[in-house]
Amino acid sequence: MLESALGFAALFVLMVLRVPIAFSMAAVGLAGIGLMRSWPAAFSSTATEILDIAKYTLSVVPLFVLMGNFVSRAGLSRELYQAAYTFVGHRRGGLALSTILACAGFGAICGSSIATTATMARVAMPEMRRFHYRDSFAAGAIAAGGTLGILIPPSVIMVIYGIMTEQSIGALFAAGVLPGIVATAFYMTASSIVTARNPELGPPGERADWPTRLTALKNIWGVVLLLSGLGSVAAWLRHYLRREERSENSLHRDRLLTAISSVREATSLDDLAAMQSAADDILRETLACHEDGAIEDGDLTAFGLVLAQFHQAIVDRRAVIAQMSDADVAAKPDGGVLQPFPISTAAR
Numbered sequence: 582m583l584e585s586a587l588g589f590a591a592l593f594v595l596m597v598l599r600v601p602i603a604f605s606m607a608a609v610g611l612a613g614i615g616l617m618r619s620w621p622a623a624f625s626s627t628a629t630e631i632l633d634i635a636k637y638t639l640s641v642v643p644l645f646v647l648m649g650n651f652v653s654r655a656g657l658s659r660e661l662y663q664a665a666y667t668f669v670g671h672r673r674g675g676l677a678l679s680t681i682l683a684c685a686g687f688g689a690i691c692g693s694s695i696a697t698t699a700t701m702a703r704v705a706m707p708e709m710r711r712f713h714y715r716d717s718f719a720a721g722a723i724a725a726g727g728t729l730g731i732l733i734p735p736s737v738i739m740v741i742y743g744i745m746t747e748q749s750i751g752a753l754f755a756a757g758v759l760p761g762i763v764a765t766a767f768y769m770t771a772s773s774i775v776t777a778r779n780p781e782l783g784p785p786g787e788r789a790d791w792p793t794r795l796t797a798l799k800n801i802w803g804v805v806l807l808l809s810g811l812g813s814v815a816a817w818l819r820h821y822l823r824r825e826e827r828s829e830n831s832l833h834r835d836r837l838l839t840a841i842s843s844v845r846e847a848t849s850l851d852d853l854a855a856m857q858s859a860a861d862d863i864l865r866e867t868l869a870c871h872e873d874g875a876i877e878d879g880d881l882t883a884f885g886l887v888l889a890q891f892h893q894a895i896v897d898r899r900a901v902i903a904q905m906s907d908a909d910v911a912a913k914p915d916g917g918v919l920q921p922f923p924i925s926t927a928a929r
Contacts, residue, residue: 684727
Protein backbone atom coordinates (compact mmCIF):
# COMPACT_ATOMS: atom_id res chain seq x y z
CA MET A 582 0.00 0.00 0.00
CA LEU A 583 2.84 2.37 0.89
CA GLU A 584 4.60 1.56 -2.37
CA SER A 585 1.47 2.41 -4.38
CA ALA A 586 1.03 5.72 -2.56
CA LEU A 587 4.66 6.64 -3.19
CA GLY A 588 4.29 5.72 -6.86
CA PHE A 589 1.21 7.93 -7.30
CA ALA A 590 2.93 10.75 -5.45
CA ALA A 591 5.97 10.53 -7.71
CA LEU A 592 3.69 10.47 -10.75
CA PHE A 593 1.87 13.63 -9.65
CA VAL A 594 5.16 15.38 -8.89
CA LEU A 595 6.45 14.64 -12.40
CA MET A 596 3.22 15.88 -13.96
CA VAL A 597 3.39 19.08 -11.89
CA LEU A 598 6.91 19.55 -13.26
CA ARG A 599 5.28 19.43 -16.74
CA VAL A 600 6.81 16.10 -17.69
CA PRO A 601 4.57 14.45 -20.34
CA ILE A 602 2.19 11.92 -18.78
CA ALA A 603 3.47 9.04 -20.91
CA PHE A 604 7.07 9.61 -19.82
CA SER A 605 5.99 10.13 -16.21
CA MET A 606 4.14 6.81 -16.09
CA ALA A 607 7.02 5.00 -17.80
CA ALA A 608 9.59 6.43 -15.39
CA VAL A 609 7.54 5.63 -12.28
CA GLY A 610 6.79 2.11 -13.48
CA LEU A 611 10.40 1.40 -14.40
CA ALA A 612 11.71 2.74 -11.09
CA GLY A 613 9.05 0.87 -9.10
CA ILE A 614 9.78 -2.52 -10.65
CA GLY A 615 13.52 -1.91 -10.38
CA LEU A 616 13.37 -1.05 -6.67
CA MET A 617 10.87 -3.74 -5.66
CA ARG A 618 12.24 -6.58 -7.77
CA SER A 619 15.42 -5.99 -9.71
CA TRP A 620 16.67 -3.70 -12.41
CA PRO A 621 17.13 -6.51 -14.97
CA ALA A 622 13.48 -7.47 -14.42
CA ALA A 623 12.46 -3.82 -14.85
CA PHE A 624 14.26 -3.44 -18.16
CA SER A 625 12.92 -6.80 -19.35
CA SER A 626 9.34 -5.79 -18.49
CA THR A 627 9.78 -2.47 -20.30
CA ALA A 628 10.94 -4.23 -23.44
CA THR A 629 8.03 -6.67 -23.22
CA GLU A 630 5.47 -3.88 -22.87
CA ILE A 631 6.88 -2.08 -25.90
CA LEU A 632 6.55 -5.25 -27.97
CA ASP A 633 3.00 -5.82 -26.70
CA ILE A 634 1.77 -2.43 -27.91
CA ALA A 635 3.82 -2.37 -31.12
CA LYS A 636 0.83 -3.34 -33.26
CA TYR A 637 0.11 -1.94 -36.68
CA THR A 638 -3.61 -1.52 -36.04
CA LEU A 639 -2.91 0.67 -32.99
CA SER A 640 -1.19 3.22 -35.23
CA VAL A 641 -4.60 4.63 -36.18
CA VAL A 642 -5.11 5.95 -32.63
CA PRO A 643 -2.51 8.76 -32.72
CA LEU A 644 -3.29 9.38 -36.38
CA PHE A 645 -6.97 10.08 -35.59
CA VAL A 646 -5.94 12.54 -32.88
CA LEU A 647 -3.39 14.13 -35.24
CA MET A 648 -6.06 14.53 -37.90
CA GLY A 649 -8.31 16.23 -35.36
CA ASN A 650 -5.49 18.68 -34.58
CA PHE A 651 -5.03 19.39 -38.28
CA VAL A 652 -8.75 20.07 -38.63
CA SER A 653 -8.71 22.39 -35.62
CA ARG A 654 -5.63 24.30 -36.80
CA ALA A 655 -7.05 24.65 -40.30
CA GLY A 656 -10.19 26.30 -38.94
CA LEU A 657 -12.54 23.55 -40.14
CA SER A 658 -14.04 23.20 -36.65
CA ARG A 659 -15.15 26.84 -36.74
CA GLU A 660 -16.57 26.38 -40.23
CA LEU A 661 -18.49 23.32 -39.03
CA TYR A 662 -19.96 25.33 -36.19
CA GLN A 663 -20.79 28.24 -38.48
CA ALA A 664 -22.56 25.96 -40.96
CA ALA A 665 -24.68 24.43 -38.20
CA TYR A 666 -25.38 27.86 -36.74
CA THR A 667 -26.76 29.28 -39.99
CA PHE A 668 -29.45 26.58 -40.04
CA VAL A 669 -30.51 26.26 -36.39
CA GLY A 670 -28.90 29.23 -34.62
CA HIS A 671 -32.01 31.41 -34.88
CA ARG A 672 -34.07 29.00 -32.77
CA ARG A 673 -34.36 29.16 -29.00
CA GLY A 674 -31.27 27.35 -27.74
CA GLY A 675 -30.03 27.31 -31.32
CA LEU A 676 -26.38 27.84 -30.41
CA ALA A 677 -26.51 24.74 -28.22
CA LEU A 678 -28.07 22.81 -31.12
CA SER A 679 -25.34 24.14 -33.39
CA THR A 680 -22.71 23.01 -30.91
CA ILE A 681 -24.10 19.48 -30.76
CA LEU A 682 -24.27 19.24 -34.55
CA ALA A 683 -20.71 20.55 -34.87
CA CYS A 684 -19.51 18.06 -32.25
CA ALA A 685 -21.08 15.24 -34.26
CA GLY A 686 -19.33 16.42 -37.41
CA PHE A 687 -16.00 16.90 -35.65
CA GLY A 688 -16.32 13.51 -33.94
CA ALA A 689 -16.70 11.91 -37.36
CA ILE A 690 -13.21 13.22 -38.16
CA CYS A 691 -11.27 13.03 -34.91
CA GLY A 692 -12.47 9.97 -32.97
CA SER A 693 -11.64 11.39 -29.54
CA SER A 694 -14.15 12.84 -27.06
CA ILE A 695 -11.50 14.87 -25.26
CA ALA A 696 -10.28 16.50 -28.46
CA THR A 697 -13.86 17.13 -29.61
CA THR A 698 -14.85 18.77 -26.33
CA ALA A 699 -11.71 20.91 -26.12
CA THR A 700 -12.00 22.08 -29.72
CA MET A 701 -15.68 22.93 -29.65
CA ALA A 702 -15.31 24.67 -26.28
CA ARG A 703 -12.88 27.12 -27.85
CA VAL A 704 -15.25 27.71 -30.77
CA ALA A 705 -18.74 27.64 -29.23
CA MET A 706 -18.29 28.98 -25.70
CA PRO A 707 -17.42 32.58 -26.72
CA GLU A 708 -20.39 32.69 -29.10
CA MET A 709 -22.84 31.43 -26.49
CA ARG A 710 -21.55 33.94 -23.98
CA ARG A 711 -21.95 36.70 -26.56
CA PHE A 712 -25.65 35.83 -26.81
CA HIS A 713 -25.93 35.63 -22.99
CA TYR A 714 -26.32 31.88 -22.67
CA ARG A 715 -26.08 30.63 -19.12
CA ASP A 716 -22.63 29.12 -18.56
CA SER A 717 -24.00 25.92 -17.02
CA PHE A 718 -26.24 25.25 -20.02
CA ALA A 719 -23.48 26.10 -22.50
CA ALA A 720 -20.96 23.87 -20.75
CA GLY A 721 -23.51 21.04 -20.59
CA ALA A 722 -24.20 21.26 -24.32
CA ILE A 723 -20.48 21.15 -25.12
CA ALA A 724 -19.82 18.26 -22.73
CA ALA A 725 -22.78 16.25 -24.06
CA GLY A 726 -21.80 16.86 -27.67
CA GLY A 727 -18.21 15.90 -26.91
CA THR A 728 -19.27 12.36 -25.99
CA LEU A 729 -20.23 11.84 -29.62
CA GLY A 730 -16.53 11.78 -30.47
CA ILE A 731 -16.08 8.18 -29.30
CA LEU A 732 -19.46 6.98 -30.59
CA ILE A 733 -19.50 8.23 -34.16
CA PRO A 734 -16.84 6.44 -36.23
CA PRO A 735 -13.94 6.67 -36.54
CA SER A 736 -13.61 6.06 -32.81
CA VAL A 737 -10.38 5.51 -30.90
CA ILE A 738 -12.22 3.49 -28.24
CA MET A 739 -13.72 1.21 -30.89
CA VAL A 740 -10.27 0.54 -32.34
CA ILE A 741 -8.86 -0.37 -28.92
CA TYR A 742 -11.93 -2.47 -28.05
CA GLY A 743 -11.76 -4.30 -31.38
CA ILE A 744 -8.08 -5.12 -30.88
CA MET A 745 -8.53 -6.30 -27.28
CA THR A 746 -11.58 -8.46 -28.04
CA GLU A 747 -10.41 -9.56 -31.53
CA GLN A 748 -13.55 -8.15 -33.16
CA SER A 749 -13.87 -6.63 -36.61
CA ILE A 750 -13.08 -2.91 -36.36
CA GLY A 751 -14.94 -2.25 -39.60
CA ALA A 752 -18.07 -3.89 -38.18
CA LEU A 753 -17.73 -1.83 -34.98
CA PHE A 754 -17.49 1.36 -37.03
CA ALA A 755 -20.59 0.40 -39.00
CA ALA A 756 -22.45 -0.38 -35.77
CA GLY A 757 -21.65 3.05 -34.34
CA VAL A 758 -23.25 5.11 -37.12
CA LEU A 759 -26.92 4.70 -36.18
CA PRO A 760 -26.41 5.08 -32.40
CA GLY A 761 -24.39 8.24 -33.10
CA ILE A 762 -27.22 9.73 -35.16
CA VAL A 763 -29.80 8.75 -32.53
CA ALA A 764 -27.70 10.21 -29.70
CA THR A 765 -27.27 13.46 -31.64
CA ALA A 766 -31.03 13.72 -32.18
CA PHE A 767 -31.75 13.00 -28.50
CA TYR A 768 -29.23 15.59 -27.30
CA MET A 769 -30.79 18.21 -29.57
CA THR A 770 -34.29 17.25 -28.44
CA ALA A 771 -33.27 17.53 -24.78
CA SER A 772 -31.72 20.96 -25.39
CA SER A 773 -34.90 22.14 -27.11
CA ILE A 774 -37.09 20.92 -24.24
CA VAL A 775 -34.89 22.57 -21.61
CA THR A 776 -34.85 25.93 -23.41
CA ALA A 777 -38.60 25.73 -24.04
CA ARG A 778 -39.19 25.40 -20.29
CA ASN A 779 -36.66 28.09 -19.41
CA PRO A 780 -36.04 30.47 -22.34
CA GLU A 781 -33.45 32.44 -20.39
CA LEU A 782 -31.01 29.55 -20.63
CA GLY A 783 -30.55 29.92 -24.39
CA PRO A 784 -31.84 33.00 -26.20
CA PRO A 785 -32.18 32.70 -29.98
CA GLY A 786 -29.42 33.96 -32.24
CA GLU A 787 -29.51 35.81 -35.51
CA ARG A 788 -31.38 34.32 -38.48
CA ALA A 789 -29.29 33.67 -41.60
CA ASP A 790 -30.66 33.95 -45.11
CA TRP A 791 -30.28 31.17 -47.68
CA PRO A 792 -27.31 32.68 -49.55
CA THR A 793 -25.43 32.77 -46.24
CA ARG A 794 -26.38 29.17 -45.51
CA LEU A 795 -25.20 28.00 -48.92
CA THR A 796 -21.93 29.86 -48.49
CA ALA A 797 -21.45 28.19 -45.08
CA LEU A 798 -22.04 24.78 -46.64
CA LYS A 799 -19.47 25.50 -49.32
CA ASN A 800 -16.91 26.35 -46.63
CA ILE A 801 -17.04 22.84 -45.14
CA TRP A 802 -15.85 21.14 -48.34
CA GLY A 803 -12.69 20.16 -46.47
CA VAL A 804 -14.71 18.20 -43.93
CA VAL A 805 -16.60 16.39 -46.69
CA LEU A 806 -13.31 15.57 -48.37
CA LEU A 807 -11.91 14.18 -45.12
CA LEU A 808 -15.01 12.06 -44.54
CA SER A 809 -14.72 10.68 -48.07
CA GLY A 810 -11.11 9.82 -47.41
CA LEU A 811 -12.07 8.16 -44.14
CA GLY A 812 -14.58 6.04 -46.03
CA SER A 813 -11.80 4.80 -48.29
CA VAL A 814 -9.54 4.16 -45.29
CA ALA A 815 -12.33 2.26 -43.51
CA ALA A 816 -12.89 0.09 -46.60
CA TRP A 817 -9.16 -0.66 -46.85
CA LEU A 818 -8.97 -1.38 -43.12
CA ARG A 819 -11.87 -3.82 -43.36
CA HIS A 820 -10.19 -5.55 -46.30
CA TYR A 821 -6.93 -5.76 -44.35
CA LEU A 822 -8.62 -7.18 -41.26
CA ARG A 823 -10.57 -9.70 -43.31
CA ARG A 824 -7.30 -10.80 -44.91
CA GLU A 825 -5.83 -11.24 -41.44
CA GLU A 826 -8.87 -13.28 -40.41
CA ARG A 827 -8.54 -15.43 -43.52
CA SER A 828 -4.92 -16.09 -42.55
CA GLU A 829 -6.26 -17.06 -39.12
CA ASN A 830 -8.51 -19.56 -40.86
CA SER A 831 -5.38 -21.00 -42.48
CA LEU A 832 -3.93 -21.29 -38.98
CA HIS A 833 -7.03 -23.26 -37.95
CA ARG A 834 -6.45 -25.67 -40.84
CA ASP A 835 -2.80 -26.06 -39.84
CA ARG A 836 -3.84 -26.86 -36.29
CA LEU A 837 -6.21 -29.50 -37.59
CA LEU A 838 -3.53 -31.03 -39.81
CA THR A 839 -1.24 -31.22 -36.79
CA ALA A 840 -4.01 -32.95 -34.87
CA ILE A 841 -4.32 -35.53 -37.67
CA SER A 842 -0.64 -36.35 -37.25
CA SER A 843 -1.14 -36.67 -33.50
CA VAL A 844 -4.01 -39.14 -33.85
CA ARG A 845 -1.58 -41.87 -34.82
CA GLU A 846 0.11 -41.44 -31.43
CA ALA A 847 -3.09 -42.03 -29.47
CA THR A 848 -2.93 -45.00 -27.12
CA SER A 849 -6.45 -44.92 -25.65
CA LEU A 850 -9.98 -43.89 -26.42
CA ASP A 851 -9.63 -41.05 -23.90
CA ASP A 852 -6.85 -39.55 -26.02
CA LEU A 853 -9.06 -39.72 -29.08
CA ALA A 854 -11.93 -38.08 -27.17
CA ALA A 855 -9.67 -35.19 -26.11
CA MET A 856 -8.50 -34.71 -29.71
CA GLN A 857 -12.10 -34.77 -30.93
CA SER A 858 -13.04 -32.12 -28.37
CA ALA A 859 -10.17 -29.89 -29.50
CA ALA A 860 -11.26 -30.29 -33.13
CA ASP A 861 -14.81 -29.34 -32.17
CA ASP A 862 -13.50 -26.11 -30.60
CA ILE A 863 -11.60 -25.28 -33.79
CA LEU A 864 -14.74 -25.97 -35.81
CA ARG A 865 -16.84 -23.63 -33.65
CA GLU A 866 -14.28 -20.83 -34.00
CA THR A 867 -14.20 -21.26 -37.77
CA LEU A 868 -18.00 -21.27 -38.09
CA ALA A 869 -18.22 -18.13 -35.93
CA CYS A 870 -15.76 -16.35 -38.25
CA HIS A 871 -17.81 -17.48 -41.26
CA GLU A 872 -21.05 -16.14 -39.76
CA ASP A 873 -19.35 -12.78 -39.19
CA GLY A 874 -18.34 -12.69 -42.85
CA ALA A 875 -14.64 -12.94 -42.05
CA ILE A 876 -14.21 -16.31 -43.79
CA GLU A 877 -15.43 -16.87 -47.31
CA ASP A 878 -17.26 -19.96 -48.51
CA GLY A 879 -14.20 -21.26 -50.34
CA ASP A 880 -12.06 -21.13 -47.20
CA LEU A 881 -14.79 -22.90 -45.24
CA THR A 882 -14.96 -25.65 -47.86
CA ALA A 883 -11.19 -26.19 -47.64
CA PHE A 884 -11.47 -26.41 -43.86
CA GLY A 885 -14.28 -28.95 -44.20
CA LEU A 886 -12.11 -31.22 -46.33
CA VAL A 887 -9.38 -31.22 -43.71
CA LEU A 888 -11.97 -31.86 -41.00
CA ALA A 889 -13.25 -34.91 -42.91
CA GLN A 890 -9.71 -36.26 -43.05
CA PHE A 891 -9.39 -35.77 -39.31
CA HIS A 892 -12.63 -37.63 -38.62
CA GLN A 893 -11.52 -40.52 -40.83
CA ALA A 894 -8.22 -40.73 -38.95
CA ILE A 895 -10.15 -40.83 -35.65
CA VAL A 896 -12.37 -43.65 -36.93
CA ASP A 897 -9.39 -45.66 -38.15
CA ARG A 898 -7.46 -45.29 -34.91
CA ARG A 899 -10.50 -46.09 -32.80
CA ALA A 900 -10.96 -49.32 -34.76
CA VAL A 901 -7.34 -50.33 -34.15
CA ILE A 902 -7.62 -49.64 -30.41
CA ALA A 903 -10.92 -51.50 -30.12
CA GLN A 904 -9.51 -54.61 -31.81
CA MET A 905 -6.69 -54.91 -29.30
CA SER A 906 -7.57 -56.72 -26.11
CA ASP A 907 -5.66 -56.28 -22.91
CA ALA A 908 -3.98 -59.63 -23.39
CA ASP A 909 -2.86 -58.70 -26.88
CA VAL A 910 -1.37 -55.47 -25.64
CA ALA A 911 0.47 -57.20 -22.76
CA ALA A 912 1.92 -59.75 -25.16
CA LYS A 913 3.52 -57.14 -27.35
CA PRO A 914 7.35 -57.08 -27.14
CA ASP A 915 7.43 -53.29 -26.69
CA GLY A 916 5.66 -53.49 -23.35
CA GLY A 917 2.15 -52.79 -24.55
CA VAL A 918 2.63 -49.44 -26.27
CA LEU A 919 0.49 -49.09 -29.35
CA GLN A 920 2.50 -48.51 -32.47
CA PRO A 921 1.51 -45.72 -34.83
CA PHE A 922 -0.54 -46.80 -37.77
CA PRO A 923 0.06 -45.29 -41.20
CA ILE A 924 -2.21 -42.48 -42.39
CA SER A 925 -2.66 -41.66 -46.01
CA THR A 926 -0.68 -38.81 -47.46
CA ALA A 927 -3.89 -36.90 -48.16
CA ALA A 928 -4.83 -37.04 -44.50
CA ARG A 929 -1.50 -35.55 -43.54
